[in-house]
Amino acid sequence: MENIFGGKKFGFGCMRLPLLEDGKVDTELFSKMVDKFMERGFTYFDTAHGYVSGQSEPALKTCLTSRYPRENYTITDKLSTHHFNKQEDIRPLFQSQLEAVGVDYFDFYFMHAQDKNIFAKFKRCHAYETALELKAEGKIKHFGISFHDRAEVLEQILTEYPQIELVQIQFNYVDYEDPSVESRKCYEVCVKHGKPVVVMEPVKGGSLVTLPEEAQKVYDALGNGMSNASYAIRFAAGFENIKMVLSGMGNMEMVEDNTGYMQDFQPLSPAEQEAVKKVTEIFRSQNLIPCTACRYCMEECPKGIHIPDLFSLLNAKKSFGNWNTDYYYNNIHTTEGTKAKDCLKCGKCERICPQHLEIRKLLEDVSREFDK
Numbered sequence: 460m461e462n463i464f465g466g467k468k469f470g471f472g473c474m475r476l477p478l479l480e481d482g483k484v485d486t487e488l489f490s491k492m493v494d495k496f497m498e499r500g501f502t503y504f505d506t507a508h509g510y511v512s513g514q515s516e517p518a519l520k521t522c523l524t525s526r527y528p529r530e531n532y533t534i535t536d537k538l539s540t541h542h543f544n545k546q547e548d549i550r551p552l553f554q555s556q557l558e559a560v561g562v563d564y565f566d567f568y569f570m571h572a573q574d575k576n577i578f579a580k581f582k583r584c585h586a587y588e589t590a591l592e593l594k595a596e597g598k599i600k601h602f603g604i605s606f607h608d609r610a611e612v613l614e615q616i617l618t619e620y621p622q623i624e625l626v627q628i629q630f631n632y633v634d635y636e637d638p639s640v641e642s643r644k645c646y647e648v649c650v651k652h653g654k655p656v657v658v659m660e661p662v663k664g665g666s667l668v669t670l671p672e673e674a675q676k677v678y679d680a681l682g683n684g685m686s687n688a689s690y691a692i693r694f695a696a697g698f699e700n701i702k703m704v705l706s707g708m709g710n711m712e713m714v715e716d717n718t719g720y721m722q723d724f725q726p727l728s729p730a731e732q733e734a735v736k737k738v739t740e741i742f743r744s745q746n747l748i749p750c751t752a753c754r755y756c757m758e759e760c761p762k763g764i765h766i767p768d769l770f771s772l773l774n775a776k777k778s779f780g781n782w783n784t785d786y787y788y789n790n791i792h793t794t795e796g797t798k799a800k801d802c803l804k805c806g807k808c809e810r811i812c813p814q815h816l817e818i819r820k821l822l823e824d825v826s827r828e829f830d831k
Contacts, residue, residue: 464503464533464702464703467500467501467502467503467721467722467724468696468701468702468703468704468721468724469501469503469692469696469703469704469705469706469717469718469721469724470501470503470504470505470533470535470657470703470704470705470706471492471493471496471501471503471504471505471705471706471708471714472505472659472705472706472707472708473504473505473506473510473511473515473518473519473707474505474506474507474510474511474515474707474753475511475707475708475709476489476511476514476515476518476709477489477492477709477710478511478709482512483514484511484514484515484518486518486521486522488710488711489518489521489522490521490522490526491711492708492710492711492714493522493523493526495711495714495715495718496714496718497527497531497532499718499719499722500722501718501721502531502532502533503532503533503535503703503705504519504523504532504533504534504535505535505657505659505705506519506534506535506536506537506560507536507537507539507571508536508537508539508542508552508556508559509539509541509542509758516536516556516559516560517559517560519534519560519561520559520560520561524560524561524562525561529562529563533566533567534560534562534565534566534567535565535566535567535568535569535657536556536560536565536567536568536569537568537569537570537571537572537605538552538553538568538569538570538571538581538586538590539571539572540571540572540577540580540581541758543584543586544584545584546584546585546586546589548584549584549586549589549590550589550593553568553593553598557598563598564597564598564599564600565598565599565600566600566601567599567600567601567602567603567625568590568593568594568599568601568602568603569603569604569605569627570586570587570590570603570604570605571604571605572605572606572607572755572813573604573605573606573607573608573612573616574606574607574608574612574813574815575608575612576810578612578615578616587620587622590602591622601624601625602622602623602624603623603624603625603626603627603657604616604623604626604627605626605627605628605657605659606626606627606628606645607629607813607814607815608815609641609644609645610641610644610645610647610648613626613628613645613648613649614648617648617649617652617654618652621652623654624654624655625654625655625656625657625702626645626649626654626655626656626657627656627657627658627659627705628642628645628646628649628656628657628658628659629642629658629659629660629751629813630642630645630646630656630658630659630660630661630695630701631658631660631661631662631663631667631691631694631695632667632690632691632694632695632735632738632739633663633666633667633739633742633743633749634660634663634749635739637749639749639814639815640749640814646698646700646701649700650700655700655701655702656698656700656701656702656703657701657702657703657704657705658695658696658701658703658704658705659705660751661691661692661694661695661704661705661706662687662688662691662692662706663691663749663751664750664751664752664753664767665752666742666747666751666774667687667688667690667691667738668686668687668688668691669687670687670738671741671742671745671778673741674737674738674741674742675687677734677737677738677741678690678734678738680734681730681731681734683731685720685731686716686720688706688713688716688717689716689717689720690727690731690734690735690738692704692706692717692720692721693720693721693724693725693726693727693731694727694735696721696724696726697726697727704721745777745778746777747774747777747778748770748773748774748816748821749814749816750766750767750770750771750774750814750816751813751814752767752768752771753767753813754767755811755812755813756808756809756811756812756818757808758811759807759808759810759811760807760808761803761805761807762796762797762801762802762803763797764793764797764798764799764801764802764822765792765793765797766808766818766822768792769788769792769793769799769822769825769829770821770825772784772787772788772792772825772829773821773824773825773828773829776828784829785829788829789829798826798829798830799822799823799825799826799829799830800826800830802819802822802823802826804819806819
């Protein structure tokens with residue numbers, strides 16, 4: 460398994476690509492980012508059918524697979540619950556993914572965002588069995604899952620399907636002991652079953668990059684010139700059974716920074732570990748909404764409420780007291796009929812949320828703050 464990762468622990472997450480003003484992927488910039496990433500010896504790219512409103516897979520074809528030999532890069536794609544309802548849907552969807560990315564096979568193919576309910580659907584539709592058939596046909600090199608639930612559910616899935624070769628989990632220093640995410644416990648289940656781990660959300664949707672002032676002072680005091688992202692990504696990469704850490708990168712500065720310190724990866728020093736511990740304590744004291752802005756909820760919301768953006772605004776107001784959060788709420792992220800107060804309380808968003816957030820209740824909190 461080590462060879463397929465290219466020996467480096469850092470991968471390009473393609474869920475947050477650079478966009479032009481019209482909302483289309485900036486393929487010129489993305490191509491340059493791919494070139495820099497590859498130039499520094501990194502080869503792993505992670506996508507899914509719905510990422511960037513369906514633009515992620517075609518962007519990889521334009522910016523990566525049409526420009527580099529197949530053996531020079533590694534592609535992970537996923538089977539997402541939104542895009543099939545019966546077993547007969549899976550193979551045509553899979554073929555469309557191959558064509559969209561511009562490849563004949565995927566290095567890795569994951570059953571996407573598995574939790575208790577989604578796993579039950581995948582079982583009904585024989586999704587795991589279909590993916591394993593595709594692997595036997597050579598269209599998938601390695602079979603895995605991405606996972607968003609409690610450790611006991613992961614234990615069940617890995618017990619029922621020992622054919623799973625690797626597991627992608629949410630893992631960062633804030634979520635490590637969080638009882639709603641159970642990063643540590645999920646990691647330990649993977650170790651128990653001998654499954655290598657791929658990490659998503661190492662910077663928690665950007666929350667561990669733009670820090671509260673008190674937390675920023677902790678890292679600044681180290682005086683080593685490292686970025687905030689570096690502490691989060693190196694924290695995750697420091698675990699033995701973690702073989703790949705993904706970062707969704709939206710500009711060249713992120714690529715240059717992340718590949719810079721991950722080219723010759725060094726685990727956190729004792730002083731850095733202590734700083735991370737202090738920053739974690741600061742975050743926990745603020746009681747922020749642990750939304751990672753995956754935007755799955757928005758695919759289900761009948762009102763079109765920009766739920767992650769509204770949560771981000773409330774977090775920003777709590778952390779920084781920003782006066783302009785009200786402006787962004789009223790003029791940028793909402794229109795008439797899409798404010799927090801307009802939530803229908805249907806609960807569709809909560810059923811798909813990987814973080815298992817009580818979104819309806821949290822939108823009431825947003826409304827109390829902004830719908831005055």
